[in-house]
Amino acid sequence: MTTVSSAPQTVEFSGVQGLTLIADEWNRGADAAADRPTVLMLHGGGQNRHSWKNTGQILADEGFHVVALDSRGHGDSDRAPDADYDVDTMTADVMQVLDAIDRQVMLIGASMGGLTGILAADQAGPDRITGLVLVDVVPRFEKNGSARIRDFMFSGLHGFGSLDEAADAVAAYLPYRKKPRSPEGLKKNLRLRDGRWYWHWDPAFMTKPGDDPELRTEKFEHAAAGLTIPVLLIRGKLSDVVSPEGVQHFLETVPNAEFVELSGAGHTAAGDDNDAFSDVVVAFATR
Known part of the structure:
Protein backbone atom coordinates (compact mmCIF):
# COMPACT_ATOMS: atom_id res chain seq x y z
CA MET A 1 0.00 0.00 0.00
CA LYS A 143 27.72 11.36 -31.93
CA ASN A 144 25.44 13.87 -33.72
CA GLY A 145 22.99 13.91 -30.82
CA SER A 146 25.82 14.22 -28.31
CA ALA A 147 27.27 17.13 -30.29
CA ARG A 148 23.87 18.89 -30.22
CA ILE A 149 23.89 18.66 -26.40
CA ARG A 150 27.38 20.14 -26.29
CA ASP A 151 26.36 22.96 -28.65
CA PHE A 152 23.39 23.79 -26.43
CA MET A 153 25.55 23.79 -23.29
CA PHE A 154 28.26 25.91 -24.94
CA SER A 155 25.64 28.41 -26.16
CA GLY A 156 24.79 29.32 -22.55
CA LEU A 157 28.29 29.68 -21.16
CA HIS A 158 28.07 33.49 -21.23
CA GLY A 159 24.70 33.56 -19.51
CA PHE A 160 21.31 34.99 -20.43
CA GLY A 161 19.91 38.48 -20.05
CA SER A 162 16.65 37.17 -18.56
CA LEU A 163 14.82 33.99 -17.56
CA ASP A 164 12.71 34.37 -20.71
CA GLU A 165 15.85 34.35 -22.84
CA ALA A 166 16.98 31.13 -21.15
CA ALA A 167 13.52 29.61 -21.63
CA ASP A 168 13.66 30.46 -25.35
CA ALA A 169 17.02 28.67 -25.62
CA VAL A 170 15.58 25.55 -23.95
CA ALA A 171 12.51 25.67 -26.21
CA ALA A 172 14.72 25.83 -29.31
CA TYR A 173 16.75 22.86 -28.04
CA LEU A 174 13.63 20.84 -27.07
CA PRO A 175 11.05 21.86 -29.71
CA TYR A 176 8.80 18.85 -28.97
CA ARG A 177 8.41 19.76 -25.27
CA LYS A 178 5.53 22.05 -24.30
CA LYS A 179 6.98 25.38 -23.18
CA PRO A 180 5.95 26.29 -19.60
CA ARG A 181 3.80 29.40 -19.17
CA SER A 182 6.33 30.83 -16.73
CA PRO A 183 10.13 30.53 -16.83
CA GLU A 184 10.31 30.62 -12.99
CA GLY A 185 10.96 26.86 -12.82
CA LEU A 186 14.34 27.46 -14.49
CA LYS A 187 15.61 29.12 -11.31
CA LYS A 188 16.53 25.64 -10.03
CA ASN A 189 18.98 25.36 -12.94
CA LEU A 190 20.25 28.95 -13.16
CA ARG A 191 21.98 31.44 -10.89
CA LEU A 192 21.88 35.25 -11.18
CA ARG A 193 25.33 36.92 -11.22
CA ASP A 194 26.08 40.50 -12.23
CA GLY A 195 22.69 40.89 -13.87
CA ARG A 196 22.87 37.73 -16.01
CA TRP A 197 21.53 34.20 -15.51
CA TYR A 198 24.08 31.38 -15.72
CA TRP A 199 23.55 27.62 -15.78
CA HIS A 200 24.27 26.15 -12.35
CA TRP A 201 27.25 24.00 -13.32
CA ASP A 202 30.99 24.53 -13.69
CA PRO A 203 31.90 25.86 -17.17
CA ALA A 204 35.17 23.90 -16.87
CA PHE A 205 33.02 20.77 -17.23
CA MET A 206 32.72 21.72 -20.92
CA THR A 207 36.19 23.13 -21.58
CA LYS A 208 38.36 20.46 -19.93
CA PRO A 209 40.47 18.25 -22.25
CA GLY A 210 38.59 15.19 -23.46
CA ASP A 211 39.69 11.57 -23.48
Whole structure:
Protein backbone atom coordinates (compact mmCIF):
# COMPACT_ATOMS: atom_id res chain seq x y z
CA MET A 1 0.00 0.00 0.00
CA THR A 2 1.30 3.44 -0.97
CA THR A 3 2.17 5.78 1.89
CA VAL A 4 2.74 9.48 1.40
CA SER A 5 6.22 10.50 2.50
CA SER A 6 7.46 13.89 3.59
CA ALA A 7 9.34 16.38 1.43
CA PRO A 8 13.03 15.68 0.82
CA GLN A 9 15.83 16.87 3.08
CA THR A 10 19.00 18.42 1.70
CA VAL A 11 22.02 16.39 2.83
CA GLU A 12 25.78 16.24 2.24
CA PHE A 13 28.04 13.39 1.12
CA SER A 14 31.82 13.31 0.78
CA GLY A 15 33.23 12.71 -2.68
CA VAL A 16 36.82 11.88 -3.52
CA GLN A 17 39.46 14.63 -3.21
CA GLY A 18 37.47 16.02 -0.26
CA LEU A 19 34.67 17.47 -2.40
CA THR A 20 31.27 18.00 -0.76
CA LEU A 21 28.37 16.55 -2.75
CA ILE A 22 24.83 17.80 -2.12
CA ALA A 23 21.75 15.59 -2.43
CA ASP A 24 18.03 15.52 -1.77
CA GLU A 25 17.02 12.59 0.42
CA TRP A 26 13.57 11.13 1.08
CA ASN A 27 12.62 8.61 3.80
CA ARG A 28 15.85 8.60 5.76
CA GLY A 29 16.09 5.89 8.41
CA ALA A 30 12.94 4.24 9.73
CA ASP A 31 10.62 5.74 7.09
CA ALA A 32 12.02 3.53 4.32
CA ALA A 33 10.82 -0.01 3.66
CA ALA A 34 13.48 -2.41 4.96
CA ASP A 35 12.91 -4.93 2.16
CA ARG A 36 13.46 -2.42 -0.63
CA PRO A 37 16.79 -1.00 -1.83
CA THR A 38 17.74 2.63 -1.67
CA VAL A 39 17.23 4.38 -5.01
CA LEU A 40 20.23 6.54 -5.97
CA MET A 41 19.50 8.92 -8.86
CA LEU A 42 22.29 10.33 -11.06
CA HIS A 43 21.44 13.20 -13.43
CA GLY A 44 22.85 13.99 -16.85
CA GLY A 45 25.58 16.46 -17.77
CA GLY A 46 24.51 20.07 -17.23
CA GLN A 47 21.54 19.04 -15.08
CA ASN A 48 21.18 18.66 -11.30
CA ARG A 49 19.27 16.75 -8.65
CA HIS A 50 16.08 18.72 -9.28
CA SER A 51 15.69 16.81 -12.58
CA TRP A 52 14.45 13.91 -10.43
CA LYS A 53 12.16 15.87 -8.10
CA ASN A 54 8.82 14.40 -9.23
CA THR A 55 10.00 10.82 -9.73
CA GLY A 56 11.94 10.93 -6.44
CA GLN A 57 8.79 11.94 -4.58
CA ILE A 58 6.74 9.21 -6.29
CA LEU A 59 9.31 6.54 -5.36
CA ALA A 60 9.42 7.89 -1.79
CA ASP A 61 5.63 7.68 -1.60
CA GLU A 62 6.03 4.00 -2.55
CA GLY A 63 8.21 3.54 0.54
CA PHE A 64 11.67 3.74 -1.03
CA HIS A 65 14.63 5.49 0.55
CA VAL A 66 15.62 7.86 -2.27
CA VAL A 67 18.77 9.94 -2.82
CA ALA A 68 19.03 12.37 -5.75
CA LEU A 69 22.66 13.48 -6.04
CA ASP A 70 24.22 16.62 -7.51
CA SER A 71 27.32 15.36 -9.33
CA ARG A 72 30.59 17.22 -8.77
CA GLY A 73 30.57 20.57 -10.53
CA HIS A 74 26.78 20.50 -10.88
CA GLY A 75 24.03 22.15 -8.83
CA ASP A 76 25.10 22.80 -5.25
CA SER A 77 27.94 20.26 -5.12
CA ASP A 78 31.53 21.50 -5.02
CA ARG A 79 33.31 22.27 -8.25
CA ALA A 80 36.49 20.32 -8.86
CA PRO A 81 39.39 22.77 -8.36
CA ASP A 82 41.43 21.02 -11.06
CA ALA A 83 38.42 20.54 -13.41
CA ASP A 84 38.56 16.78 -12.85
CA TYR A 85 35.25 15.68 -14.31
CA ASP A 86 36.51 12.38 -15.70
CA VAL A 87 33.90 9.62 -15.62
CA ASP A 88 36.22 7.48 -13.47
CA THR A 89 36.38 10.26 -10.86
CA MET A 90 32.60 10.65 -10.93
CA THR A 91 32.30 6.89 -10.47
CA ALA A 92 34.66 7.10 -7.48
CA ASP A 93 32.36 9.77 -6.01
CA VAL A 94 29.40 7.41 -6.42
CA MET A 95 31.31 4.58 -4.74
CA GLN A 96 31.86 6.81 -1.69
CA VAL A 97 28.16 7.72 -1.62
CA LEU A 98 27.32 4.00 -1.76
CA ASP A 99 29.61 3.44 1.24
CA ALA A 100 27.81 6.19 3.15
CA ILE A 101 24.34 4.83 2.28
CA ASP A 102 25.50 1.39 3.48
CA ARG A 103 22.60 -0.67 2.17
CA GLN A 104 21.62 -2.25 -1.14
CA VAL A 105 21.00 0.30 -3.89
CA MET A 106 19.19 0.51 -7.20
CA LEU A 107 20.81 3.06 -9.52
CA ILE A 108 18.92 5.31 -11.93
CA GLY A 109 21.15 7.27 -14.29
CA ALA A 110 20.40 9.61 -17.17
CA SER A 111 22.93 10.22 -19.94
CA MET A 112 26.24 11.01 -18.12
CA GLY A 113 24.72 9.62 -14.92
CA GLY A 114 23.79 6.42 -16.71
CA LEU A 115 27.33 5.84 -17.98
CA THR A 116 28.61 6.53 -14.47
CA GLY A 117 25.98 4.09 -13.17
CA ILE A 118 27.21 1.32 -15.49
CA LEU A 119 30.76 1.65 -14.14
CA ALA A 120 29.58 1.92 -10.51
CA ALA A 121 27.34 -1.15 -10.84
CA ASP A 122 30.23 -3.12 -12.33
CA GLN A 123 32.65 -2.04 -9.58
CA ALA A 124 30.25 -2.42 -6.65
CA GLY A 125 28.93 -5.83 -7.73
CA PRO A 126 25.48 -7.45 -7.43
CA ASP A 127 25.59 -7.74 -3.64
CA ARG A 128 25.46 -3.93 -3.36
CA ILE A 129 23.72 -2.85 -6.58
CA THR A 130 20.44 -4.71 -7.13
CA GLY A 131 19.25 -3.00 -10.30
CA LEU A 132 20.13 -0.36 -12.88
CA VAL A 133 17.87 1.97 -14.88
CA LEU A 134 19.52 3.71 -17.84
CA VAL A 135 17.67 6.76 -19.13
CA ASP A 136 18.33 7.33 -22.83
CA VAL A 137 21.94 6.23 -22.79
CA VAL A 138 23.89 3.27 -24.16
CA PRO A 139 27.65 2.85 -24.62
CA ARG A 140 27.28 3.28 -28.40
CA PHE A 141 25.42 6.59 -28.42
CA GLU A 142 24.95 8.80 -31.49
CA LYS A 143 27.72 11.36 -31.93
CA ASN A 144 25.44 13.87 -33.72
CA GLY A 145 22.99 13.91 -30.82
CA SER A 146 25.82 14.22 -28.31
CA ALA A 147 27.27 17.13 -30.29
CA ARG A 148 23.87 18.89 -30.22
CA ILE A 149 23.89 18.66 -26.40
CA ARG A 150 27.38 20.14 -26.29
CA ASP A 151 26.36 22.96 -28.65
CA PHE A 152 23.39 23.79 -26.43
CA MET A 153 25.55 23.79 -23.29
CA PHE A 154 28.26 25.91 -24.94
CA SER A 155 25.64 28.41 -26.16
CA GLY A 156 24.79 29.32 -22.55
CA LEU A 157 28.29 29.68 -21.16
CA HIS A 158 28.07 33.49 -21.23
CA GLY A 159 24.70 33.56 -19.51
CA PHE A 160 21.31 34.99 -20.43
CA GLY A 161 19.91 38.48 -20.05
CA SER A 162 16.65 37.17 -18.56
CA LEU A 163 14.82 33.99 -17.56
CA ASP A 164 12.71 34.37 -20.71
CA GLU A 165 15.85 34.35 -22.84
CA ALA A 166 16.98 31.13 -21.15
CA ALA A 167 13.52 29.61 -21.63
CA ASP A 168 13.66 30.46 -25.35
CA ALA A 169 17.02 28.67 -25.62
CA VAL A 170 15.58 25.55 -23.95
CA ALA A 171 12.51 25.67 -26.21
CA ALA A 172 14.72 25.83 -29.31
CA TYR A 173 16.75 22.86 -28.04
CA LEU A 174 13.63 20.84 -27.07
CA PRO A 175 11.05 21.86 -29.71
CA TYR A 176 8.80 18.85 -28.97
CA ARG A 177 8.41 19.76 -25.27
CA LYS A 178 5.53 22.05 -24.30
CA LYS A 179 6.98 25.38 -23.18
CA PRO A 180 5.95 26.29 -19.60
CA ARG A 181 3.80 29.40 -19.17
CA SER A 182 6.33 30.83 -16.73
CA PRO A 183 10.13 30.53 -16.83
CA GLU A 184 10.31 30.62 -12.99
CA GLY A 185 10.96 26.86 -12.82
CA LEU A 186 14.34 27.46 -14.49
CA LYS A 187 15.61 29.12 -11.31
CA LYS A 188 16.53 25.64 -10.03
CA ASN A 189 18.98 25.36 -12.94
CA LEU A 190 20.25 28.95 -13.16
CA ARG A 191 21.98 31.44 -10.89
CA LEU A 192 21.88 35.25 -11.18
CA ARG A 193 25.33 36.92 -11.22
CA ASP A 194 26.08 40.50 -12.23
CA GLY A 195 22.69 40.89 -13.87
CA ARG A 196 22.87 37.73 -16.01
CA TRP A 197 21.53 34.20 -15.51
CA TYR A 198 24.08 31.38 -15.72
CA TRP A 199 23.55 27.62 -15.78
CA HIS A 200 24.27 26.15 -12.35
CA TRP A 201 27.25 24.00 -13.32
CA ASP A 202 30.99 24.53 -13.69
CA PRO A 203 31.90 25.86 -17.17
CA ALA A 204 35.17 23.90 -16.87
CA PHE A 205 33.02 20.77 -17.23
CA MET A 206 32.72 21.72 -20.92
CA THR A 207 36.19 23.13 -21.58
CA LYS A 208 38.36 20.46 -19.93
CA PRO A 209 40.47 18.25 -22.25
CA GLY A 210 38.59 15.19 -23.46
CA ASP A 211 39.69 11.57 -23.48
CA ASP A 212 39.64 9.05 -26.33
CA PRO A 213 35.94 8.39 -27.11
CA GLU A 214 36.66 4.96 -28.63
CA LEU A 215 38.46 3.75 -25.49
CA ARG A 216 35.65 5.19 -23.37
CA THR A 217 32.98 3.32 -25.36
CA GLU A 218 34.96 0.10 -24.99
CA LYS A 219 35.16 0.60 -21.21
CA PHE A 220 31.38 1.13 -20.88
CA GLU A 221 30.60 -1.86 -23.11
CA HIS A 222 32.90 -4.14 -21.14
CA ALA A 223 31.35 -3.05 -17.82
CA ALA A 224 27.77 -3.40 -19.13
CA ALA A 225 28.41 -6.86 -20.60
CA GLY A 226 29.47 -8.16 -17.17
CA LEU A 227 26.31 -7.05 -15.36
CA THR A 228 24.14 -9.86 -13.96
CA ILE A 229 21.59 -7.61 -12.19
CA PRO A 230 18.24 -6.56 -13.71
CA VAL A 231 18.77 -3.66 -16.12
CA LEU A 232 16.09 -1.43 -17.62
CA LEU A 233 16.89 0.75 -20.63
CA ILE A 234 14.42 3.59 -21.23
CA ARG A 235 14.63 5.40 -24.56
CA GLY A 236 12.77 8.52 -25.60
CA LYS A 237 11.40 7.76 -29.06
CA LEU A 238 12.29 11.30 -30.19
CA SER A 239 15.90 10.95 -28.99
CA ASP A 240 18.78 11.74 -31.33
CA VAL A 241 21.31 10.41 -28.79
CA VAL A 242 20.19 6.77 -28.60
CA SER A 243 19.27 5.10 -31.90
CA PRO A 244 17.26 1.90 -32.46
CA GLU A 245 20.54 0.32 -33.60
CA GLY A 246 22.24 1.39 -30.38
CA VAL A 247 19.39 -0.15 -28.39
CA GLN A 248 19.58 -3.40 -30.34
CA HIS A 249 23.33 -3.68 -29.79
CA PHE A 250 22.90 -2.99 -26.07
CA LEU A 251 20.20 -5.64 -25.68
CA GLU A 252 22.41 -8.16 -27.49
CA THR A 253 25.37 -7.23 -25.25
CA VAL A 254 23.37 -7.27 -21.98
CA PRO A 255 20.97 -10.24 -22.28
CA ASN A 256 19.23 -9.59 -18.94
CA ALA A 257 18.27 -6.05 -19.96
CA GLU A 258 14.69 -4.96 -20.53
CA PHE A 259 13.69 -2.14 -22.86
CA VAL A 260 10.91 0.44 -22.78
CA GLU A 261 10.37 3.27 -25.27
CA LEU A 262 8.46 6.43 -24.32
CA SER A 263 6.65 7.76 -27.40
CA GLY A 264 6.31 11.36 -26.19
CA ALA A 265 9.88 11.82 -24.93
CA GLY A 266 13.32 12.63 -26.26
CA HIS A 267 16.76 12.45 -24.64
CA THR A 268 15.56 14.26 -21.51
CA ALA A 269 12.94 11.57 -20.95
CA ALA A 270 12.23 12.17 -17.26
CA GLY A 271 11.31 15.80 -17.94
CA ASP A 272 9.66 15.26 -21.32
CA ASP A 273 6.96 12.86 -20.07
CA ASN A 274 7.41 12.50 -16.32
CA ASP A 275 4.17 10.59 -15.70
CA ALA A 276 5.00 7.84 -18.19
CA PHE A 277 8.64 7.79 -17.05
CA SER A 278 7.73 7.48 -13.37
CA ASP A 279 5.20 4.71 -14.06
CA VAL A 280 7.86 2.63 -15.83
CA VAL A 281 10.47 3.22 -13.10
CA VAL A 282 8.07 2.40 -10.24
CA ALA A 283 6.94 -0.81 -11.97
CA PHE A 284 10.57 -1.91 -12.40
CA ALA A 285 11.61 -0.91 -8.87
CA THR A 286 8.69 -2.56 -7.08
CA ARG A 287 9.02 -5.79 -9.03
